[in-house]
Amino acid sequence: MGTLRRSQQGTVDAAGAAVRQGLTGDGSRVEPIKGYIFVGFLVLSIVLGIAMLLTLVVDSIIEGAPFLRWNPLVTGVPSSIPSEAGLWVAIVGTFWVIGLMIITVVPLAVGAAIYLEEYADGDRWYNRAIELNIQNLAAVPSIVFGILGLGMIVRGGLSLGPVVYAGSLTLALLVLPTVILASREALRAVPPSHRLGAMALGSTKWQAIWRNVLPAAIPGIATGSILATARAIGETAPLLLIGATVFITFTPEGPLSEGYTTLPVQIFSWATRPQEEFRTLSAASIVVLLAVLLIINAFAIWIRNHYTKKQQA
């Protein structure tokens, strides 16, 4: 509330300054034109972005139209006959891999963010080294994480084998830096008065963070996690590398069951087949992938709004 009041004050001040400037009229006439150009540029950017997305969707729908049916596209299993092939195994696999990834990455990322934001002494060289490296990691290509997953998770260190959770863990490593950065932003946005107020009531630092700061940061953390999830759902290369299968007719039974595939892996495999019909099938599958993405994001947004409302109602 305090921050709100301050920002309103700021707006009033800015408005006052604008009025004064308008009254004196010194060179403020050029400003509107510059302003229009700028806004025009912004609108153009948005239109371009949306246009590309629409083109993709429309193109996929048109191209995949012959196969765009609930059965067998959604409910069927892979088959060597395109008109009988379906995505059920890949859809279930995607939910397994992504679900387990979220469960793994969010606690890790929030923990790291709380340490860096609330406890770490930013003057220490090792804390600054950690910070810098997290930012660098966020820019590492996904195939590198695939190699890491193959060497450390599937074989080597953890030796899980080509199981569902190995895929989740690899993707978790991939998005971890992004979620850490987003969570830190969210924690930083919580006003210090929440921490001080709690501690003035006799709470420990941890209680202040756990009961006061973290709940206020959940919407921001959720937003970061949504973006990370969206990225992870589309990842193909690392999963191919660590043993996602391209032709499998049964759904995974648990985190440690071997043999799984995900939507982008399935699409990739169909799109690279010589037969024209399989390419049509992969176009139709893209529509399904987008729908799954929408469903998962809608769920995450619902969670975020639920928490935002609980705090502001």
Add this chain to the structure above:
Amino acid sequence: MDEQPDKTSTADPAAEPAVAPPPAPAPEPVAAPGPGAPSAEVLKAEQLSVYYGPKLAVQGVDMTIPTNNIVALIGPSGCGKSTILRCYNRMNDLVKTARIEGKVLYHGADLYSSHVDPVEVRKHIGMVFQQPNPFPKSIYDNIAFGPRVLRMKVDMDEVVERCLHQAALWDEVKDRLKQSALGLSGGQQQRLCIARALATSPDVLLMDEPCSALDPVATARIEDLMQELRKLYTIVIVTHNMQQAIRVADRTAFFTVEVPSDGDRYGVLAEFGDTDQVFNNPIDERTKRYVSGEFG
């Protein structure tokens, strides 16, 4: 209004308070007793100096705060009023660079002795901030926050109602306890923060310019409230408003800034006495000039 429980006991009888106020400190009259004749010293600063890093912020403060008094800290900004106030409940511990010299006694016990837990101190000495800072939770949960984190075994409904009554807010919010505290007006929010501070049954309330973000009507309500609260609590209030000090305070401490020719400026306590005396009959030359409006 409900009965105030024995303020020196903790709500949880099993919990051993780290700073147990001794039962009856010998009444030691301080200079020039004011209206509410002091019977005991709640807080006492002895040669208290505070540093931020290498920089001296306030030097050598001696100040005794008697029970059930309202003490106002006034002075130009930057003279260390907030700094001294935060020493009384060890909120300054949260400033990484802060360091104190001297002593702060709470019912005779050294607040800064090594076996005192700052968390325990803050349970006995509540604080209200300049900006109302309700948590983004319901009104009920705001007040229940303190008792919950302290794991006090209390009837929470009863505590919430008592504190809201004491903060003169009950009638305005009794039908919307489960609604967000952020929906309240600024003045209501500040009274909620006062109620929240009362929920842990402290015996001192520290207030750092509690009215500076409020309009005159809300300010008047808080001032009335303080007159009610002084019957049960001891209040230390920082204010930049001299009229407010005159209206509410039994005793007033005037801080000022010392500017040595060879170094950095630091705050000192220039004068401490009955509000009446400090404003009408100041002994210190700097106080005289400040209260007559010559500087600050």
